Amino acid sequence: MEPSLHRLRLLHELERRGTVTSVAAGLGYTVSAVSQQLSLLEREAGTPLFEKRGRGLALTEAGLVLAEHARTILSAVEDAGHAMESARAGVGTTLTAGVWASVATTLLPAGIAILSRDHPGIVVRSRELAPEDTTGAVRDGSLDLSFVLDYSSYAMADVPDLVRLPIAQETLHAVVPRGSMPSAQVSLSDLAGAPWVIAHPRSHFGRAVRIACRDAGFEPEVRHEAGEQSTALALVAAGLGVTLASDLGLSTFPADVDVLPLTDGLTRTVSITHRRRDARRRPLQAFVAAFTAAAREVGLDPPGGV
Incomplete structure (x- = not known):
C-alpha cells in the first residue's frame, strides 16, 4: 500500500x-x-x-x-x-499569516517592509480571519502563524500545542458622537446609559467589552452589532451609539466622533502565535522580530506598556 x-x-x-x-x-x-x-x-x-x-x-x-x-x-x-x-537560511520561504482588519491596514504593511528589507527571501501571504478563528487555523497547519489578542478584561485560553509571543500592547479608548460628552475623559460607567455599538458576544472583542461593562456595574444596551471597528466607528459618527476602539482600530476614524481616554485602563495585548514544534524555524523568528519592530514603528507600546 x-x-x-x-x-x-x-x-x-x-x-x-x-x-x-x-x-x-x-x-x-x-x-x-x-x-x-x-x-x-x-x-x-x-x-x-x-x-x-x-x-x-x-x-x-x-x-x-x-x-x-x-x-x-x-x-x-x-x-x-x-x-x-x-539549510537555505530562509531563501525562498513563504509564510502564511492570519490577520484581521486593523492589523492588515496598519501593522502588516510596516512589518512586511521591515522583513523584506532584512530577509528578502521570505515571502508573506496573509489571510484575513476573525481573531477568534486564527488559533485553530494555526494548530491544524492552515496557517504558519497568526496575530492573536488578549484583553485585560478577557484573556484567551492557552492552547498547549501553540506558543504565544507578545509584541505590543494597545490601549482601548471610548469613541462617542462628536460633542456628546462634556469631559475630556470618561469611565465605562459614564457610558452606562448610552446605546452601544459592539461586536457579537461570541467574538473576543464583543465578549471582552461586555465583561468590562459588567465589571463596571452595568449591562450595555447593544443597539447595533458590528464586527469590524471601522463599521462601528461609522455608526458612532452617525450618532447611533458609543463604542470602544483600540489604537490600531483608530488608525483612521471619521471626523464626527470624539476619541476619549478611558479611566478604566482597558488594554489588549497583540501576540503572534505559532506551533510549539516550529519554534526553531528561522523564518518564523525573523517574522516575529520584524513585526515587533513594526509595532514600535506604528506607535504601539511594548508588551506590558514598559
Whole structure:
C-alpha cells in the first residue's frame, strides 16, 4: 500500500475534525471531492477504514491505526521541509499569516517592509480571519502563524500545542458622537446609559467589552452589532451609539466622533502565535522580530506598556 500524502492528510483531518463537511470547509474542497479521495484511500488500504454513524462517518479500528501513522508521516514530511528551509537560511520561504482588519491596514504593511528589507527571501501571504478563528487555523497547519489578542478584561485560553509571543500592547479608548460628552475623559460607567455599538458576544472583542461593562456595574444596551471597528466607528459618527476602539482600530476614524481616554485602563495585548514544534524555524523568528519592530514603528507600546 502506497497512499498519497494528500489522502493521508484528508484522513488525518477527518479524525481531527469529525465530519467530511468540516474537512471540506476547512481545507477549501467540495464535500464530494473529499469523499472521493477517502474512498480511494479505503480502496488502496484493502480494508474498511470508515463506517456510517448517523449522518456522518466514523473511523474503524483499521482507520484509526492508519490515521495514527498518517500523523507520524505528515509530521516527518513537515520536519524535513523545515530542515531544508533552515539549510537555505530562509531563501525562498513563504509564510502564511492570519490577520484581521486593523492589523492588515496598519501593522502588516510596516512589518512586511521591515522583513523584506532584512530577509528578502521570505515571502508573506496573509489571510484575513476573525481573531477568534486564527488559533485553530494555526494548530491544524492552515496557517504558519497568526496575530492573536488578549484583553485585560478577557484573556484567551492557552492552547498547549501553540506558543504565544507578545509584541505590543494597545490601549482601548471610548469613541462617542462628536460633542456628546462634556469631559475630556470618561469611565465605562459614564457610558452606562448610552446605546452601544459592539461586536457579537461570541467574538473576543464583543465578549471582552461586555465583561468590562459588567465589571463596571452595568449591562450595555447593544443597539447595533458590528464586527469590524471601522463599521462601528461609522455608526458612532452617525450618532447611533458609543463604542470602544483600540489604537490600531483608530488608525483612521471619521471626523464626527470624539476619541476619549478611558479611566478604566482597558488594554489588549497583540501576540503572534505559532506551533510549539516550529519554534526553531528561522523564518518564523525573523517574522516575529520584524513585526515587533513594526509595532514600535506604528506607535504601539511594548508588551506590558514598559
